[in-house]
Amino acid sequence: MSADTSTAAQLDSFGDPENLIVREIPAPQAGPGQIRVRVTAAGLNPMDWVMTADPDTAARFGLSLPVGFGTDYAGVVDQVGDGVSDFSLGERVFGGALSRAVAGSVVVRASGDTAADEAHHTPDGIDDRTAAVLTIAGRTASAATGVIKPGAGDTVLIGGAAGGVGVFAVQLARLAGARVIGTGSAASFGHLRDLGAEPVAYGEGLADRVRALAPGGVSAAMDLFGTETVHTARELGVPDERICTVAAQVDGVPAANGANAEPGALEEIAQLIAAGRLRVPIARSFPIEEIRTAAQLQAARHVRGKIVIDLAQIIPPSRAASDA
Template sequence: MQQAEIADPFVLEVIDREEPHAGPGQVRVRVRAAGLNPVDWKIAASPAAAERYGITAPAGFGNDYAGEIDEVGEGVAGFAVGDRVFGGARGRAVAEHAVSTVGTDLLAHTPDGLSDEVAGSLLIAARTADAAVAAVGATPGDTVLIGGAAGGVGVLAVQLAVAAGATVVATGSAGNHDFLRELGAIPTTYGEGLVDRVRALAPSGVDAAIDLQGTETALAAIELGVPPVRIATIAAGPTRPAGTIATGGVDAAPDALDRIARALAEGTLTLPIQATFPIERIQDAVQLLRGGHVRGKVVVTV
C-alpha cells in the first residue's frame, strides 16, 4: 500500500515492493487485518499532521494490525515464529508484512478466541479508552458523560466506565441508541440542546466527562458544572477548554492492551466491526471512515 503524495484528496494504491525482513531485535508479522483510525486519514490528508508523526511521501498507511509472526530477528525474546500478535506500525500497517522492533513498537500476543479483525483494531482504541476513563477517575456512583460513544474508542470507554460502576450518558446518532443501551449507557443525541437533554437524563448532575470528538461534550460538561479536572479530551487540540485534561493512548496503563484483549476474548467486553474491506478496496474503507457515524471499527484484510 502506497500513497505518493500527502494531500487531500489522497490516493492509496496497492503496489508490489521489496519484501521487508526482520533485523536484530525485530519481528516480521504477516498481517491479516488492519483496523483503521481517524488519525490515519488525517495524517494522509495533512502535510502538517504527517510531519508531526514523522511520515513522508511516498508513504504507507495505517497503524493498527494483527497477524502472525513469520520471521524473528537476532536477540528477540518472548516472541517466536507462528505466534499470533497484534500491535502498531505507524504508516506501515496496511501491508502484507509489517516489521516491528520489540520493546520500541507496541506488540502483544493475541489471546485465543480473539479474531484478527478485532485484535487488529485494538492498539489505539483500547489504550485511548483506558487512558480517558482513568483520567476522569470514573468510580461507583459517578455519572459520566461520554461524547462520540459509538466509535471504536467510545464503545470501549463506555464499557470500561460502566464496569467501574459509573452511570454513563452517551452521545451518538439516533441509529446507535439501541446499541449504546445494550452497552449499559443512557443514550442521547449530540448537537444543539445537549446540555438540556443531559440535565433531563441525569437530574442529580454529571460528575465527569470524556469528549472523543472535539469540544462539544467538554463545553457542555463545563456548563453542567463538571470541574475541568474531571473532563478529558482526545481530539480538542488548541481549542481544548482551559483546565481540562488532554489524554491519549500514551497515558494508558501498562497492562491496558493485554487486559482489554483478554476481556474481549472472554466476551466481557465487545468491539463491533461495522465493515471489513479487502486491501484492494482501501479507498472505500477510508471513505466510510471519513463519513463518520461508524459503529465500532472499519477493518482492512490483507
C-alpha cells in the same frame, strides 16, 4: 505477493484517501530486536487519514513520501530477529505499526511499547479482526478513562460515544461501575444501548436533555469528538479535573491520547475481550483492494464500530501455530 514482496497500501502524495494506491513493495526484513508479522487484518482509525492529510501534519509524525497507511494490525510472526526471546515463529500477535499496517508484512520492535511500533501476544479466544482494531482506540479509551477515574456512584457523560474510541470508553466506564450517558445521532441509539450507555442526542440543548436523564447530576465527562461535551459538562457543574478531551484542546481540561495509557493497558483490554466482558463490534471489513472506499468511510466519522482491512485468510485462534 511472493516471499520477497509485500502488498501495501501507500500514498505518493498527501491528501484525500482517494490518493491511496495498492502496490507490491520489497518485503521488510526483521533486524536485531525486531519481528516480522504476516498481517491478516488491519484496523482503521481517524488518525490514519489525519496524519497523511498534508505535509506539515505528516512531518510531525516523522512520515515522508511514499507513505503507508494504517497503524493497527494483527497477524502471525513469520520472522524473528537476533536477540528476540519473547516471540516465536507462528505466534499470533497484534499491535501498532505507525502508518504502515495496511500491508502484507510489517516489522516492529519486539520490545516496543508505543502504538507506533509494538507487538503483543493475541490471547486465545480473540479472532484477528478483533485484535486488529484494539491498539489506537483501546489505548486512547484507557488513557481517557484513567484521567476521569470513573467508579460506582459516578454518572459519566461521553461525547462521541458511538465512535471507535467510544466502543471501548463506554464499556470501560461501565465495567468500573459507572452509569454512562453517551451522545450520538438518533441512528446510533440502538448501538449505544447495546454497549451499555443511555443515549442522548448531541447538538443544541444537550445540557437540558442530560439534566432530564440525570436529574441527580453528572460527575465526570469524556469528549471523544470535539468540545461540545466539555462545555456541556462545565454547564452541568463537572469540575475540569474530571473532564477529558481526546480530539481537541480546552484550557484547563486534561487531554488524553494513546501515548498516555498505562503500561499493560492493551493486555488488560484484550483479556477482558477474551473473557467475554468487553466486546468490539466490527462495522465493516474490506479487502485491501477496496482501501479507498474503506478509508473514505472511516474519514466520514459516522461508522458505528470498527472498520477492518482483510489482508489474508483470518486464522482462528486454534489454528495459528499449525498454519503459520
